[in-house]
Amino acid sequence: MTTLVPVLGDQLTPTISSLAAAKKADTVVLMMEVADETTYVRHHKQKIAFILSAMRHHAAALRKAGWTVDYVHLDDPDNSGSFTGEVARAVERHATTRIIVTEAGEWRVRAMLDAWETLFGIPVDILNDDRFIATHSDFEAWAASRKVLTMEYFYRAMRARTGVLMDGKDPAGGQWNFDKDNRKPANKDLFMPQPLAFEPDKVTREVIDLVAARFADHPGDLDGFDYAVTAEDAARQADTFLAHALEKFGDYEDAMLTGERHLWHSILSPYLNAGLLLPLDLCRRAEAAYRAGKAPINSVEGYVRQILGWREYMRGIYWREGPDYVERNYFGNTRQLPDWYWTGDTDMHCLSEALGQTLATAHAHHIQRLMVTGNFALLIGADPKAVHLWYLEVYIDAYEWVELPNTLGMSQFGDGGLLGSKPYAGSGAYINRMSDYCGHCRYDVNKRVGEDACPFNxxxxxxxxxxxxxxxxxxxxxxxxxxxxxMKPETRVETRAQAAAFLDRLDASGPPY
Incomplete structure (x- = not known):
């Protein structure tokens, strides 16, 4: 009797529920690199390289821990190209009598897992993903009695449940939210902390060569790939953030600076979302820094809120709203994104910075995504589904369960206010206040009309x-x-004419500037 445990590319955790429920003596762990998962959108080259290399390193770690691992490479000539096809082959190969798998993170993969018992005629146990703090039923129970699903109240419930940043029944520091303290613009700082950069090893170099050859038409660059691909290196990156950047994370979490890709951000989301780090562990370590006097409450609370609050809330919304959430389009927007979202070739400096960084590294921090690339897409009336697909393509940490609600709901207001009480729309003034971008731009952030007026206005x-x-x-x-x-009527007419002319150029010729 053989138990098969498929481990997917976002399940790279040695203690994941499927492995915890299996016995090494009679279990085969199946790991699969399949074409369907690399091409259902045109993923950034570094995103594919990161996931494949992390999978290969995880397989090696499982073998070292005593597991039998059946690993199917992308270029295996017999590779069927799909999860279901590879599970079918493995069931036959190992005379499998039972499958244990941790629940999928996305609707399309869940549909595959749900079909396996019927397809293969053997028991399939689909287990909860206990790396998340809130189960689907937990979130549903919280949401069921509420007319408005305000994230802040979910976050407070999660704090109370876990005890993170709690002093008995009261929030640490005397209040739940210190967001008003976390909106400071930053200045250039020679001592700004930098995340670790990891030199690709032999396994990663082989993956990079494979991606370069097979996915040449996908967006982004492979040059300079320096992400961690093991749990050990991801932990080192976490140590670096907690020791050197957490202290000022809160103050400057919304700031943007030309040429500075990271500022005081953790750059840990790729590792959290792939399973190389655990969310509650990071929250408790951040809290420990506060308790030890090594980081102030505004920074630690702001960081914990992103993980324990927002990340868990996004997952809850994604699964509660269902697979048709992706089709919501409150404003009825239909415009496609300009071609330069894939090249970064625009004279609007804020967009050039955010897009250039995205294409070079497959990463940009949340304000670059929300108030630069997302804000622009919202203002031009871009189709929210198209915007969602772009974000899913280009960001290394983008998995649909977390990216779709963030993009379609929060950034594009496509759900009409389920997630946010108002659209995240702003003129150039916001970008000017939170960055130095406007000082490097050929457009004048103080002008609304004219050839050199900032298009955002x-x-x-x-x-x-x-x-x-x-x-x-x-x-x-x-x-x-x-x-x-x-505003005077003629001012309003002139302003809308300026916008119309810009949008006409956008539609007529692709990149307008």
Whole structure:
């Protein structure tokens, strides 16, 4: 009797529930590199390289720990190209009598797992993914009695449940949220901490060569690939962040600087989402830094909120709303993203910086994603599903369960306010306040119209005008609409004409600048 345990590319945790439920003596661990998973969107080359190399290193670690591992390489001539096809081959190869698997992270993969028992005629045990703190039923129980699913209250419930940053029944520091303290612009700092860079080993170099040859038409560069691909190196990166960057993370988590890719961000999300690090462990270690006086409460609370609050909340929303969530389009937007989202070739410096970094490293921090690339897409009226697919393609930490609600719901307001009480839309003023980008740009952030006017300015007011029927009733939008109302009629006409001319160039010729 042989038990088969398929371990997927985002399940690279030695204590994952499927392995915890199996016995080494009669178990074969199946790991599969399959074409379907590398091409269902055109993933960034570094994203593919990271996942494949991390999988190969994880397989080696499992073997060293005593597991029997059946590993199917992408270029295996008999590779069927799909999870189901490879499980079918493994079932026959090992005379499998039972399958144990940890639940899938995405709807499309869940549909595959749900079909296996019928397809193969053997028991298939699908276990909860206990790396997450909230189960699906936990989130459903929290959401069931609420008319509005405000993340802040879910986050407080998670804090109370886990005891993280709690002093008895009270939040550490006397309040739940220190976000108002975390909106400082940053200045160039010669002592700004830098994350570790990992030189690719033989396994990673082989993967990079494979990706370069097989996925040459995918976005992004492979030059300079320096991500951790083992749990040990991911842990070293976490140690570096906690020791050197956490202290000022909160102050500058929304800041942006030309040429600075990381600032005080952790760059740990790829490892969390692949399973090389565990979320609750990171939260407790951040809390320990606060308790030891090594990091202030605003930084630690801000970091914990991203993991224990926002990350868990995104997963809850994704599974609660169902597979049709991706089709929601509150504003009815249909415009496609400009070609330069795949090249970074634009004179708008903020976008050039965010896009250039994304293409070079498959990473950009959350404000670059939300208030630069996402904000621009929202203002031009881009199709939210198209925007979602772009984010899923280009970011190394993008898995649909976390990326889709963040992009379609939070960034593009495609769900009409399920996630956010108002759109994350802004003019150039916000970018100017939180970055040094505007000082390096050929456009004038203080101008609304004219050849050298910052495109964000006219686009912002045009966004409000064309979506007035849906946004004016929103009480959180009262202030911008009062400002719009105070403008002279000719000013409003001129502003919208400026936006229309920009959008015409965008539609007519691809890259407009």
């Amino acid at each position: 006219a686009l912002y007011w045009d966004f409000l005008a064309r979506n007035e029927d849906k946004l004016r009733p929103n009480r959180r939008m009262a202030m911008p609409y009062r400002t719009w109302d105070r």
